[in-house]
Amino acid sequence: MSLKFFNTLSRSVQEFAPLTPGKVGMYCCGPTVYDFAHIGNWRTFVFGDLVRRYLEFKGYEVRHVMNITDVEDKIIRRFRETKTSLREFTGKFEAAFFEDLKALNCRMPHETPRATEHIAEIISLIEQLLAHGIAYQAADGSVYFSIEKYRASGRTYGQLLKLNFEEMRAGERVKSDDYAKEAVADFALWKARAADDGEVSWPSPWGEGRPGWHIECSAMSMKILGPTFDLHLGGEDLIFPHHEDEIAQSEGATGKPFVKYWLHGAHLLVEGKKMSKSLGNFFTLRDLLAKGFTGREIRYSLLTAHYRETFNFTLGGLEGARAALARIDGCVAKLREIVGSDTLSRVQADQQVGRTELVAHFTEALDDDLNISAAWAAVFDWLRETNRRIAEKNLPPDEASASFAAWGKINSVLGISAVATAEAPAEILALLEQRQAARKVKDFKHSDAIRDELKAKGWVIEDTPKGPKLKKVKKHRTFNLQLPTSNACGNECWKLNFEC
Ligand SMILES: [Zn+2]
Numbered sequence: 001m002s003l004k005f006f007n008t009l010s011r012s013v014q015e016f017a018p019l020t021p022g023k024v025g026m027y028c029c030g031p032t033v034y035d036f037a038h039i040g041n042w043r044t045f046v047f048g049d050l051v052r053r054y055l056e057f058k059g060y061e062v063r064h065v066m067n068i069t070d071v072e073d074k075i076i077r078r079f080r081e082t083k084t085s086l087r088e089f090t091g092k093f094e095a096a097f098f099e100d101l102k103a104l105n106c107r108m109p110h111e112t113p114r115a116t117e118h119i120a121e122i123i124s125l126i127e128q129l130l131a132h133g134i135a136y137q138a139a140d141g142s143v144y145f146s147i148e149k150y151r152a153s154g155r156t157y158g159q160l161l162k163l164n165f166e167e168m169r170a171g172e173r174v175k176s177d178d179y180a181k182e183a184v185a186d187f188a189l190w191k192a193r194a195a196d197d198g199e200v201s202w203p204s205p206w207g208e209g210r211p212g213w214h215i216e217c218s219a220m221s222m223k224i225l226g227p228t229f230d231l232h233l234g235g236e237d238l239i240f241p242h243h244e245d246e247i248a249q250s251e252g253a254t255g256k257p258f259v260k261y262w263l264h265g266a267h268l269l270v271e272g273k274k275m276s277k278s279l280g281n282f283f284t285l286r287d288l289l290a291k292g293f294t295g296r297e298i299r300y301s302l303l304t305a306h307y308r309e310t311f312n313f314t315l316g317g318l319e320g321a322r323a324a325l326a327r328i329d330g331c332v333a334k335l336r337e338i339v340g341s342d343t344l345s346r347v348q349a350d351q352q353v354g355r356t357e358l359v360a361h362f363t364e365a366l367d368d369d370l371n372i373s374a375a376w377a378a379v380f381d382w383l384r385e386t387n388r389r390i391a392e393k394n395l396p397p398d399e400a401s402a403s404f405a406a407w408g409k410i411n412s413v414l415g416i417s418a419v420a421t422a423e424a425p426a427e428i429l430a431l432l433e434q435r436q437a438a439r440k441v442k443d444f445k446h447s448d449a450i451r452d453e454l455k456a457k458g459w460v461i462e463d464t465p466k467g468p469k470l471k472k473v474k475k476h477r478t479f480n481l482q483l484p485t486s487n488a489c490g491n492e493c494w495k496l497n498f499e500c
Contacts, residue, residue: 002365003058006308008160008239008262013369018230019260023061025229026052027221027259028334030066030112031240032213033093034075036284037100039298040268040275044235046302047265049106049231053413054366066109068094070116071200072213073177080198086116088250089299100285103295104302111224115216119202122211122219126189126204128253135252141192141207144173145245147184150252157184157450159247159260160239177213187245214245218253223248227254236264247415253419271314288318294433294440296323300416325416325430331383332417333409333427334390338400357407358382366413379410428459432470435461 003016017407028048031037037045048066055062069075070090078091084156089230094114101108115122126143129135134149147157158258159207163184174185193201193208201208211219221229227250243262248257260274267378268275288298298319365374386403389395395403420449431454438447451461455473 002335003054003265004369006369007260008264009259014261016261016426018060019228022059024055024063024231025225026055026062026064026231026233027217027225027229028064028066028109028232028350029217029234029242030068030109031093031097032069032072032074033090033097035071035093036286037075038275039270039283039285039302041235042100042104042263042285042298043268043302043311043313044233045068045101045106046104046299048233048309048414049104049415050303050307050370050372051231051263052107053415054370057409057413063111063225064107065108065111065113065161065221067135068097068112068114069213069216070094070114071216074117076197076200079200080196086200096286100278103285103289104299105295107415113220113224115211115220118216118220118223119204119211120346121223122215123190125215125219125222125249125253128188129249129454132158132252135189137206138173141191142175142188142209143190143206145252146186147248148186153252155248155251157245157248161246163240185241187214187241189215189249195365214242215249217242218246218249218258222250222254222258227256227258229259231263232259233263233265236266239264263307266310269312272299272312289437290440291315292437292443293318293322294437296325296336296416296433300325302430303372303414303416304376307370307429327383328379328417329427331390332404335386335400335404338390338395338397339404340397356402358403358406359409362410362413379414382407428454428457428470431457431462432468436468440452445483 004013005013005016007014026048028045031041047066052064068090071086075086075090080087082089099109111469117430126135129145130143132139132153134146134153135142135143136149137145149278149281151157165184168184173187175188175191190204190206190209191212192206193210197210201210223234231242232246247258255389269275270283272278273281276280285298289295296316298321301313301317302311304317304321361378361381362375365371365378368374383405386395407417431450433456435447435450438444438450454461454470458473460471460473462471
């Protein structure tokens with residue numbers, strides 16, 4: 001079966017055929033760096049990571065671009081309350097974002113362009129829109145996109161969702177980046193410098209000012225991926241106006257189709273309710289890590305629901321994630337033991353991976369618009385069957401090797417198994433992760449107990465400035481070397497005792 005995605009542009013499940021066979025250009029709207037990203041944002045980023053990993057699993061060469069919005073209304077509001085520079089203020093949250101991305105084991109995008117470093121490209125795009133007569137400079141000095149002129153040129157505004165121009169308030173003009181969803185409004189491409197902007201402005205043909213939010217994504221995505229590219233992802237809250245405006249700006253300037261497939265991730269509820277600070281159900285990733293949960297548990301939890309379904313995120317669900325991961329780790333550790341260091345059978349196993357039931361069922365599931373529930377069912381069927389055969393001592397090493405290799409392949413998409421290295425098996429890494437989580441919440445009794453458990457298994461932890469390191473305890477052997485001497489002075493044989 002071939003890979004299919006639900007394309008918001010066609011409102012249907014379509015076969016995925018990239019513009020250049022074997023290669024995929026993929027753009028995900030990135031963070032607006034004025035605060036720590038919350039769990040709802042992380043659902044979208046983990047969804048983006050799943051798409052990228054699955055495309056790579058399918059053998060595509062993916063170019064993954066994620067922008068950093070480092071100039072925008074909210075940023076300016078927050079930043080002006082601080083006494084730092086814009087770069088210092090946004091840099092702090094940008095660094096935190098990448099740290100969190102790593103904690104959730106998301107693959108780093110290949111390019112992470114910053115809006116403030118693409119002002120020239122943004123200005124050039126606005127110039128093209130002005131030249132085509134679909135942008136205009138208003139009396140306040142700002143440059144706006146004209147929806148009326150764009151439509152008059154024969155193009156559609158409202159490609160991702162049907163807009164009812166009769167019912168929606170039309171013709172208004174907005175300078176704000178976030179405007180009412182019931183309005184079809186001319187939106188700002190370039191905002192003339194206002195008193196509130198402080199020092200945040202750049203020179204342009206229209207005077208000092210700064211870019212609007214929507215144009216940032218059009219300029220950066222097309223600069224890196226070209227005027228037409230394969231995939232554009234984001235949360236469903238970005239469909240209108242942000243993505244609709246991206247299409248209008250890009251197609252208005254180039255006259256070419258902007259994006260072939262649009263994928264949107266659904267909302268997230270926390271404990272059954274919309275997340276809000278006043279309800280106490282607002283969590284950043286850092287809040288959850290501080291509660292002792294690990295990035296791996298949070299990633300697992302976010303990956304349990306289909307991306308187009310509203311997902312109810314709960315702390316109870318995270319407990320369930322911990323239990324599920326322990327089951328997976330246990331099974332993988334047992335497989336590893338059976339496989340041992342038989343590299344020859346591992347090489348043969350890698351060649352057979354594609355023919356294993358696990359890989360076949362998993363692929364069938366994800367090919368179907370990333371049907372993650374069916375993919376998990378394949379994983380847990382495999383887990384039950386493998387555990388049963390191990391318990392019955394009915395899993396020969398060559399089959400264990402194939403099974404172990406199949407799990408490795410599946411995990412390259414899920415990214416939830418503790419990374420087993422030649423140095424430390426998954427089970428040991430999972431214990432280390434739990435020890436770190438316990439230390440974070442200052443549960444030293446628990447963290448010490450885990451340290452002792454690791455020691456009993458032959459591993460010690462060395463805390464270094466770069467984080468904890470695992471070291472295998474070497475079994476000490478004492479050698480007694482007796483070297484006979486035949487020196488002329490006639491001294492007796494001498495002895496050496498040393499340990500290795
Ligand atoms: Zn965007």
